[in-house]
Amino acid sequence: MPITYTHSVLPSPEQVIELYNNCGLSRPTDDKPRIKRMFENSDLVVTAWNNEILVGVSRCITDWVWSCYLADLAVRKEYKASGIGRKLIEYTKEKLGEQSMLLLLSVPTAMEYYPKVGFAKQESSFIINRVR
Secondary structure (H helix, E strand, O other), X not given: OOOEEEOOOOXXXXXXXXXXXXXXXXXXXXXXXXXXXXXXXXXXXXXXXXXXXXXXXXXXEEOOOXXXXXXXXXXXXXXXXXXXXXXXXXXXXXXXXXXXXXXXXXXXXXXXXXXXXXOOOOOOOOOOOOOO
């Protein structure tokens, strides 16, 4: 399975929606314009491809010198446990450089995954949830 990683290709909203629905990531996949805006307004999008199939994505918002919020990390279910998520994180960190921290809010089902790929659990976050 030759996987290609890039930060120079922005996937189409249809590709993103199909990936998110496949892997079960809770995002507004019934709202294509919103998905499109989510990706257009991101600062760094790293994608993983198996030929023309989008198999993984890391979507980030960053200032490049202090902090980077990893808003989405998604891997197609049939590619899980193949190292794609780890490689997406590594590529993301490489593109960020050493000055920026990488932080995220985890979905409950991924709480055990992130420590395995180098994240430290923090107890110092706060959130105001979105209305929709």
